[in-house]
Amino acid sequence: MKTVACVVQDGFAPFEFGVACEAFGLDRSNDGVPNFDFRVVAPEVGVVSSKMGFSLNVDNDLAFAYEADLVVFCPIPHEYWERIDPRLMDLARHAAARGAWVLSVCSGSFILAAAGVLDGRRATTHWMYADRMAAMYPEVSVDPDVLFVQDGRIITSAGTAAGIDACLHLLRQEIGAELTNRIARRMVVPPQRDGGQAQFIDRPIPPAASDSLSAVADWAIENLRDDIGVEQLAARALMSPRTFARRFKADFGATPAAWLGRQRILHAQRMLERTDLPLEHIAAECGFGSAAVLRQNFARVLGMAPTAYRARFSCVDEEPAA
Known part of the structure; x- marks a missing residue:
């Protein structure tokens, strides 16, 4: 364009x-x-x-x-x-x-x-x-x-x-x-903004109504490579899994599993744009386990293969932003 x-x-x-x-x-x-x-x-x-x-x-x-x-x-x-x-x-x-x-x-x-x-x-x-x-x-x-x-x-x-x-x-x-x-x-605006049933909009972390949930979300993003489940997140929030899932969806507009999946895709996008690391390494860092699982989830959400995304959006050779 x-x-x-x-x-x-x-x-x-x-x-x-x-x-x-x-x-x-x-x-x-x-x-x-x-x-x-x-x-x-x-x-x-x-x-x-x-x-x-x-x-x-x-x-x-x-x-x-x-x-x-x-x-x-x-x-x-x-x-x-x-x-x-x-x-x-x-x-x-x-x-x-x-x-x-x-x-x-x-x-x-x-x-x-x-x-x-x-x-x-x-x-x-x-x-x-x-x-x-x-x-x-x-x-x-x-x-x-x-x-x-x-x-x-x-x-x-x-x-x-x-x-x-x-x-x-x-x-x-x-x-x-x-x-x-x-x-x-x-x-001075967010790159993506949640909007109800908005199509094609990535879901960033919005301000949470609960400080405890905000801290849990921050921890999850820092540990995406691990196998994180609702029970583990709920324990960190000192809630039952059922209460945590209900509170999380109210705060973030998605179930914990859906939110984690989207955060893993966003992290994979950043790594594809900013690094030349192999897909197996990126898959492990993002918590997908294998390149095959990364490809499957990436194509389902974004409609293209990770390699095609990297070829189009890679910033590896660009000067870093000030």
Whole structure:
């Protein structure tokens, strides 16, 4: 991915527009992050008014977007939902047909739905608008309970800050976890954020409601190579296994076994990105026991083999981050 077009029209939302600019438009070459040819585009060159009493002077029409590797559709005001600009619908259809990445933030998904590119797909939008979208576009499977949904190369995000999650998710696929984490640190946000039934979102450790569970989680991460069970974790928390499992799921949004499995995958990703250690060694360090078990779990969660992930996202030859 080298070129990014951010589509705006009258009534654009400044925050969501800023998310796209922050994620794809800033020069972060000093952090080792590749730059994108990022351009703001509109149906017509000239002044585009925001919802907040200021305007942008947009220098690019939609021509650049027809060739861009990623086309981002910013939110549109609700008064436009029944009369989407045909030029934007044509652009969405063309981008989807040629296999470009397509990303909508918040109500920008109404453009994609009107264009028909979400027909037969799962998608999301701001939870306040989900029922309206489902009623207007019954061919779209609208999920109001997620931060974002990826279906093929089309990503739709929920409202406002969920656009950050969607952008970071896309960047993780294109430039790898290490560089995406650098971007997230610069943005002062977590690289991945839990979100109910959110699809394709890694589960970091959230702040725990109980100090004892937080300490147990920290200990588990430091000892992933060991055979850790619920009974052992519960004993460290001074709880019965049943009580511990219930409390853990309430705090972390997953069963202890599912959470441990995800942490092992995340550790394997980091080792594949940052080291050239053999798979057997990584499997042992992450608690999978053998390379075969690592491959099986890695492919099930991430949809690719560990060697393919390393080939794409390895940072071994890069300068370490300051």
